[in-house]
Amino acid sequence: MTARSLGWSIFGTLMVAFLVxxxxxxxxxxxxxxxxxxxxxxxPTLKWYRKLFAGDEFWNALYNSAVITLSVGLLSAVxxxxxAFGFVALxxxxxxAGVRLVSLPVxxxxxxxxxxxxxxxxxxxxPLGFGTVxxxxxxxxxxxxxxxxxxxxAAFDHALFDSARDLxxxxxxxxxxxxxxxxxxxxxxxxxxxxxxxLDDFVIxxxxxxxxxxxxxxxxxxxxxxxxxxxxxLGTLVLAATLGLSIVALKLTNxxx
Amino acid sequence: MPSTNDAPLLRLTGVTKAFGSQTALQPLDLSVAxxxxxxxxxxxxCGKTTLLRIIGGFLSPDKGTVEIDGRDITAIGPEHRPINMxxxxxxxxxxxxxRENVGYGLKIAGHARDKREPQVNAMLEMMHIATLADRLxxxxxxxxxxxxxxxxxxxxxxxxxxxxxxxxxxxxQLRKSMQSELRNLHREIGGTFICVTHDQSEAIGLANRIxxxxxxxxxxxxxxxxxxxxxxxxxVAGFIGDSNILPLMRRSGVCTLASNSIxxxxxDAQVAMMVRPTDIQLSEIKPxxxxxxxxxxxxxxxxxxxxxxVVVIETGDTLAVHRPHAECDTGWIGRGVPVFASWSRxxxxxxxxx
Numbered sequence: 001m002t003a004r005s006l007g008w009s010i011f012g013t014l015m016v017a018f019l020v021x022x023x024x025x026x027x028x029x030x031x032x033x034x035x036x037x038x039x040x041x042x043x044p045t046l047k048w049y050r051k052l053f054a055g056d057e058f059w060n061a062l063y064n065s066a067v068i069t070l071s072v073g074l075l076s077a078v079x080x081x082x083x084a085f086g087f088v089a090l091x092x093x094x095x096x097a098g099v100r101l102v103s104l105p106v107x108x109x110x111x112x113x114x115x116x117x118x119x120x121x122x123x124x125x126x127p128l129g130f131g132t133v134x135x136x137x138x139x140x141x142x143x144x145x146x147x148x149x150x151x152x153x154a155a156f157d158h159a160l161f162d163s164a165r166d167l168x169x170x171x172x173x174x175x176x177x178x179x180x181x182x183x184x185x186x187x188x189x190x191x192x193x194x195x196x197x198x199l200d201d202f203v204i205x206x207x208x209x210x211x212x213x214x215x216x217x218x219x220x221x222x223x224x225x226x227x228x229x230x231x232x233x234l235g236t237l238v239l240a241a242t243l244g245l246s247i248v249a250l251k252l253t254n255x256x257x
Numbered sequence: 258m259p260s261t262n263d264a265p266l267l268r269l270t271g272v273t274k275a276f277g278s279q280t281a282l283q284p285l286d287l288s289v290a291x292x293x294x295x296x297x298x299x300x301x302x303c304g305k306t307t308l309l310r311i312i313g314g315f316l317s318p319d320k321g322t323v324e325i326d327g328r329d330i331t332a333i334g335p336e337h338r339p340i341n342m343x344x345x346x347x348x349x350x351x352x353x354x355x356r357e358n359v360g361y362g363l364k365i366a367g368h369a370r371d372k373r374e375p376q377v378n379a380m381l382e383m384m385h386i387a388t389l390a391d392r393l394x395x396x397x398x399x400x401x402x403x404x405x406x407x408x409x410x411x412x413x414x415x416x417x418x419x420x421x422x423x424x425x426x427x428x429x430q431l432r433k434s435m436q437s438e439l440r441n442l443h444r445e446i447g448g449t450f451i452c453v454t455h456d457q458s459e460a461i462g463l464a465n466r467i468x469x470x471x472x473x474x475x476x477x478x479x480x481x482x483x484x485x486x487x488x489x490x491x492x493v494a495g496f497i498g499d500s501n502i503l504p505l506m507r508r509s510g511v512c513t514l515a516s517n518s519i520x521x522x523x524x525d526a527q528v529a530m531m532v533r534p535t536d537i538q539l540s541e542i543k544p545x546x547x548x549x550x551x552x553x554x555x556x557x558x559x560x561x562x563x564x565x566x567v568v569v570i571e572t573g574d575t576l577a578v579h580r581p582h583a584e585c586d587t588g589w590i591g592r593g594v595p596v597f598a599s600w601s602r603x604x605x606x607x608x609x610x611x
Contacts, residue, residue: 159348162315166344167362167413168336177361181352 023239030232037229048229058234061218065199067130068214072137073195077187079138080145080194087146088153099150103143113140114207121208128210136208137201141194148190152183189252196245199238264327266291266449267312267417272321274307281307283473284321289417289466294443294450296460299470300496305453306421308470312451313419314338325416341410342419346426347402349394355405356381356390362413376412383445384408400431411446420452424459436462457497461485469493490609494531501537501576503530504610512607515550515571521607529610534579536604539566539596541589546599552576554594557585566590568598 030049033042052058083102087095105113117136126132160182164174202216213221215238222231265288274282282304289295297305310316312323314335322331330338341362350358359380363373381387384404394402403423410418423439424432440463443450454460460467461481468478469492477489488494491502505512505519507528512519514530521528543549552570564585566578576598590596 157346157348159344159346160350162335162342163344163348163350163409164361164365165315166313166335166340166342167409168365169361170336173365177365178350 026232026235027239029229030236032229035228037227037232048233051228052230052233057213057218057221061213061215064130064209064212065214065216068133068137068205069195069199071130071134072141072198073191075134075138076141076145076194077191080142080190081149081183081187083142083146084149084153087150095150095154099146102146105140106143110140110201110203114204117204118207128208129212132208132210133205133214136204137198140201140204141198144193144197145187145190148186148193149183152186153179156182185252189249192245192249192252196242196249199245200242265289266293266326267451268324269308269312270322270324272308272311272318272323274304274311274316274318280473282311282318285473285475287468287475287478289449289451291449292447293466294440294464295452295466295468296464297451297453297468297470298457298460298496299455301455303470304473305455305470309342309419309421309451309453312417313340313342339416340419341413341415342421343403343406343410343423345421345423347394347406349402349405349409351394354391354393355386355397358394358405359408359412361409380408380412384411399427400435403427403435407442411448415448417449417451420450422454423452424454424456432459439463461497469496471496488531488606488608491529491531494606494608499534499577499579501532501534501574502608503532503572503574503576504528505530505607507607514548517548517550519548519602519607523607527610529608530605531608532576532600532605534565534577535563537576537578537598537600539568539578539580539584539590539598541596543597544599547602548605549597549599551595551597554590554592554596557590557592568596570598 028041029037031041031044031046033045033047034040087098089095090098114136117132117139121128121132160178161174164178169177200216202220205214206217206220209217215234219231219234219238222234267287267289269285269287272282272285272287273280285308287308297308299305307316311318314330314333314337318331322329324330325339335342350361353361356377360373360377363376368376378387381390384407386401386404386408389397389401389405394405397405403426420439424435427435436459439450450464452460452463454463465480466478467481467484468475469484470476471492477484477493479487484493484497488497488500494500495502503514505514505528506525507521507523508525510520510522512521512528512530519530538544538546539554543551550570550572552568554566555569555575556567558565558567560579563579564582566580568576568578570576578598584590
């Protein structure tokens with residue numbers, strides 16, 4: 001190994017360490033006795049998890065996050081698929097412009113999007129709650145489903161549908177026997193991705209939820225009142241859920257870079 | 258099988274179709290008899306695929322009617338027509354095995370598994386794909402995919418089977434063997450087939466009737482022999498087989514080509530004489546023939562099974578002449594040599610120019 005390539009290897013290792021170390025620390029502190037979340041870790045323990053699970057706040061947040069994440073996942077899947085079908089039917093030029101337009105929210109700074117949504121809800125006097133968080137999340141989770149399903153549908157050989165029709169299938173039968181089985185892996189993958197993004201989100205949730213707490217807003221709340229490792233325990237759980245969803249999603253959609 | 262009368266199985270009357278301002282089909286009539294193998298032949302954009310899709314029910318005509326066995330099916334969708342189609346690219350369902358692909362139509366029609374299995378198996382046997390039954394389409398070669406597509410359509414026992422460029426996706430060797438197989442299949446099951454192709458040799462090799470199409474019209478319909486030997490106009494003559502087309506003027510029932518006067522009935526007009534390259538003789542001294550034109554050999558090309566002579570005749574036109582090798586070996590003929598090109602009146606046709 002030359003000095004030069006050794007140098008790059010060290011640089012690369014340091015970069016990765018820099019990126020991963022905070023995550024590793026969050027997880028490590030959650031299992032350590034030390035109540036200040038500082039080094040040394042102290043004896044290994046599950047007491048911070050026990051503390052976390054003992055409070056009502058955690059269970060409320062779990063319930064809220066579950067309701068929001070699952071609703072967002074389900075609605076993204078249904079609406080995103082419907083939208084993708086609509087776009088495909090529009091023809092190439094219109095549909096590409098349309099897909100780009102609905103993808104805009106993903107590129108906007110979340111704070112701007114959150115502010116816009118919150119102002120819109122307040123201007124129209126819609127009370128904040130699940131009814132505002134879920135549609136707000138849809139704004140930036142749906143594009144994932146639309147993009148993935150649109151790309152899948154656009155690559156379909158039209159002779160598939162013609163053949164099925166020729167063999168006697170109705171529109172509903174074509175959807176159930178041909179289209180759905182073929183888009184299913186992409187659809188499940190895109191939905192899980194949408195759920196991961198929704199579960200992770202803090203800014204938009206914070207601005208649009210009103211009273212309740214989700215995992216992400218709970219972490220923020222705990223940070224202000226206490227600093228013991230039960231926050232780390234919660235962080236570890238969210239991290240595991242997000243990573244799990246993303247890994248399954250990427251596997252199913254065959255995402256390569 | 259109903260009625261043994263002579264009424265056509267499929268009848269199209271006054272069918273027209275336009276896409277926006279583009280006219281795809283001019284008013285068009287077509288009859289197909291039971292048991293026919295009809296080829297719709299024409300260059301791309303001539304409307305042949307539009308016509309096939311109208312017969313299949315995937316497009317509805319702007320005007321006119323489509324009847325099958327005397328029943329008007331113009332307003333009926335493809336899912337309810339007794340017609341099945343083999344698509345270009347086959348459209349096999351990639352997530353279903355060969356067996357599931359072939360059984361799809363019967364399953365949709367509500368046949369229980371134990372009722373459709375024997376039919377599917379028989380069809381797999383007939384198409385020689387029984388050993389591939391549990392494979393997915395992605396694991397098959399082009400020829401095997403085509404057999405699956407044929408089996409999937411034929412298991413529905415269609416009154417008419419439509420084939421869209423059935424051999425276009427196959428390589429040359431396979432195309433030839435599939436061509437004879439398709440002919441045999443048609444003979445064996447005695448069905449009515451309609452195929453679309455832009456390849457004249459495929460049309461001649463497959464079909465017992467050919468409809469030559471150009472610019473949204475059927476310009477000639479007949480047996481392959483009819484169309485080859487008696488083309489209706491210069492388009493058909495140029496499209497089917499190799500031909501020489503010499504522009505002529507017809508005045509008072511006579512056309513003049515060099516010093517030959519050729520009787521031809523019809524009004525005074527720009528016409529053309531068509532003669533096949535194999536029907537022209539070349540000789541050193543002036544022969545006694547119906548039509549004889551002096552010229553000069555411009556080029557000699559070895560073509561494998563024959564030799565092609567390019568002859569520039571007195572009128573300035575160029576003739577392609579195909580002769581056996583033996584004639585080339587006699588020695589007198591060579592590049593730049595003056596020759597007489599001659600042919601019989603029976604081998605040539607005076608055609609309307611298109």
